Amino acid sequence: MAAVEQATGADRAAVRTARRILAPPSLSQLAADAVRAMIFTGELRPGDRVVENRLTQQLGISRPPLREALRVLEQEGLLVQQPRRGVIVVPITLHDVYEIFTLRDQLERMAVELGVPVRDATRLDRCRAALAEMAEAARAGDAAAVTGHGFGFHLALVGLAGHGRLEEAYRSLSSQMRLCMGLNQRARRDREDLLGNVERHGALLAAVEDGDPATVLAALDGHGHRTFVLALGDTLGGRTPAAEAWLARLATASSTR
Amino acid sequence: MAAVEQATGADRAAVRTARRILAPPSLSQLAADAVRAMIFTGELRPGDRVVENRLTQQLGISRPPLREALRVLEQEGLLVQQPRRGVIVVPITLHDVYEIFTLRDQLERMAVELGVPVRDATRLDRCRAALAEMAEAARAGDAAAVTGHGFGFHLALVGLAGHGRLEEAYRSLSSQMRLCMGLNQRARRDREDLLGNVERHGALLAAVEDGDPATVLAALDGHGHRTFVLALGDTLGGRTPAAEAWLARLATASSTR
DNA sequence: GATTGTAGGCTTGTCTACAAAAGACGACGA
DNA sequence: TCGTCGTCTTTTGTAGACAAGCCTACAATC
Numbered sequence: 405m406a407a408v409e410q411a412t413g414a415d416r417a418a419v420r421t422a423r424r425i426l427a428p429p430s431l432s433q434l435a436a437d438a439v440r441a442m443i444f445t446g447e448l449r450p451g452d453r454v455v456e457n458r459l460t461q462q463l464g465i466s467r468p469p470l471r472e473a474l475r476v477l478e479q480e481g482l483l484v485q486q487p488r489r490g491v492i493v494v495p496i497t498l499h500d501v502y503e504i505f506t507l508r509d510q511l512e513r514m515a516v517e518l519g520v521p522v523r524d525a526t527r528l529d530r531c532r533a534a535l536a537e538m539a540e541a542a543r544a545g546d547a548a549a550v551t552g553h554g555f556g557f558h559l560a561l562v563g564l565a566g567h568g569r570l571e572e573a574y575r576s577l578s579s580q581m582r583l584c585m586g587l588n589q590r591a592r593r594d595r596e597d598l599l600g601n602v603e604r605h606g607a608l609l610a611a612v613e614d615g616d617p618a619t620v621l622a623a624l625d626g627h628g629h630r631t632f633v634l635a636l637g638d639t640l641g642g643r644t645p646a647a648e649a650w651l652a653r654l655a656t657a658s659s660t661r
Numbered sequence: 662m663a664a665v666e667q668a669t670g671a672d673r674a675a676v677r678t679a680r681r682i683l684a685p686p687s688l689s690q691l692a693a694d695a696v697r698a699m700i701f702t703g704e705l706r707p708g709d710r711v712v713e714n715r716l717t718q719q720l721g722i723s724r725p726p727l728r729e730a731l732r733v734l735e736q737e738g739l740l741v742q743q744p745r746r747g748v749i750v751v752p753i754t755l756h757d758v759y760e761i762f763t764l765r766d767q768l769e770r771m772a773v774e775l776g777v778p779v780r781d782a783t784r785l786d787r788c789r790a791a792l793a794e795m796a797e798a799a800r801a802g803d804a805a806a807v808t809g810h811g812f813g814f815h816l817a818l819v820g821l822a823g824h825g826r827l828e829e830a831y832r833s834l835s836s837q838m839r840l841c842m843g844l845n846q847r848a849r850r851d852r853e854d855l856l857g858n859v860e861r862h863g864a865l866l867a868a869v870e871d872g873d874p875a876t877v878l879a880a881l882d883g884h885g886h887r888t889f890v891l892a893l894g895d896t897l898g899g900r901t902p903a904a905e906a907w908l909a910r911l912a913t914a915s916s917t918r
Numbered sequence: 919g920a921t922t923g924t925a926g927g928c929t930t931g932t933c934t935a936c937a938a939a940a941g942a943c944g945a946c947g948a
Numbered sequence: 949t950c951g952t953c954g955t956c957t958t959t960t961g962t963a964g965a966c967a968a969g970c971c972t973a974c975a976a977t978c
Contacts, residue, residue: 466963475729479736503826569760573830723933
């Protein structure tokens with residue numbers, strides 16, 4: 405029995421994927437995906453209460469699988485539980501934004517350093533596929549899809565490192581970041597920049613294919629969401645000294661873009 | 662309602678702590694802690710099946726809260742679920758060890774860079790408390806407690822950064838690391854070194870109080886678990902190129918300790 | 919008029935029970 | 949003796965129901 409488990413990390417990832425293909429989606433998984441989507445689309449906003457009964461009849465499932473899904477999302481950092489009072493979508497403070505962006509950045513850098521002279525060429529396919537989907541969505545004018553596939557592209561980029569736990573942590577932070585992006589209404593700004601957005605990601609991929617980590621890191625540095633954060637910065641509470649300092653550094657460095 | 666949530670990250674952490682004090686641990690929490698402990702003590706070993714029915718009657722709870730606990734532990738990286746086949750304790754491969762140790766190291770370095778000229782002096786108390794408990798356990802000759810509080814010390818060290826998400830990710834990796842340490846039986850080696858172990862951590866704390874990040878990082882570098890990993894390295898499957906390379910680098914650098 | 923006590927509704931936490939699917943074991947046939 | 953098929957057990961996935969706790973609104977009293 406245990407012999408089956410003597411697989412490499414890559415194999416296990418494959419198994420996990422295979423599992424999802426041929427073994428259909430437990431209701432918990434489905435529910436988790438559904439609630440996650442509701443958070444991303446802004447149907448559920450930070451601070452909103454998530455009432456179990458309402459969701460069960462909304463999703464057509466019973467409470468146990470829903471509760472399991474909520475636990476998963478809680479671990480993912482999208483929900484917080486207040487004992488006996490229910491769960492709410494995480495309220496985002498400036499300090500939270502600081503945490504999310506700094507850690508995500510660090511993980512991305514680590515991934516690039518680990519994975520950029522790409523060993524396994526097949527891994528690049530994932531990046532290319534994500535980029536292609538981005539481009540298609542941009543042509544269709546679907547801004548939500550563009551940002552969604554944009555996150556997928558970055559995730560694929562991190563996946564180049566072949567480091568499952570790194571990727572998982574990155575995925576979690578990306579989720580929280582998407583939650584943040586629902587906060588400001590100036591998604592319009594991104595919409596008019598759809599093609600430029602795709603182009604920037606394409607340049608990133610080219611740098612990766614080129615094989616020089618430094619180039620990729622430089623591209624990532626100018627790739628950040630400075631404008632987004634700066635626009636958001638003033639509207640949030642929870643202004644920690646560390647977060648303020650980070651914001652200030654970001655503001656002074658924003659001249660490059 | 663939302664006004665209550667306009668709290669800083671620090672405040673939210675405080676609320677979370679307060680919550681635990683006056684709000685009785687849910688059965689899920691208790692179950693998660695219990696199963697985690699079973700994994701740490703080696704009662705459950707990597708690859709072991711975790712049967713729900715057995716655990717429910719063992720813990721005296723019903724399945725729903727147990728299942729929620731299992732989901733949490735799954736997110737934590739201690740369990741994996743095989744749909745329709747049950748959950749097992751994660752089988753550890755060499756690649757997994759590589760992932761765990763490299764990512765943990767990276768997070769720890771980030772924490773030191775962020776937090777080492779310590780801003781909030783009260784945060785040091787947590788480190789000092791953990792160290793004191795370590796020392797006490799060492800005097801009592803309780804090896805398990807020493808390693809346990811050792812992990813607590815490192816966690817407190819990471820906590821100096823005031824970066825909740827960083828700390829959470831680190832905690833998760835520490836859990837997986839403790840799982841790994843159940844793999845080799847030469848815990849004896851550590852036992853005879855109990856006091857030396859405490860002393861090393863004390864030196865680390867001194868470096869932190871000194872306020873120079875570079876010193877702390879240097880201390881951490883020599884603080885690793887090289888001998889542990891090297892002893893473990895040969896016995897594991899899942900030998901990825903990346904993992905092999907990492908192991909080789911570790912072996913050549915191990916002359917310092 | 920303000921404050922405190924109380925009752926009601928609502929939400930969560932937990933349990934028991936049922937159904938379906940996968941794996942294991944044994945028997946039968948080649 | 950080996951392979952295959954069928955049944956049987958085990959285990960998970962899911963549903964519904966019950967009990968306990970919290971919040972809110974109303975009323976009575978100071």
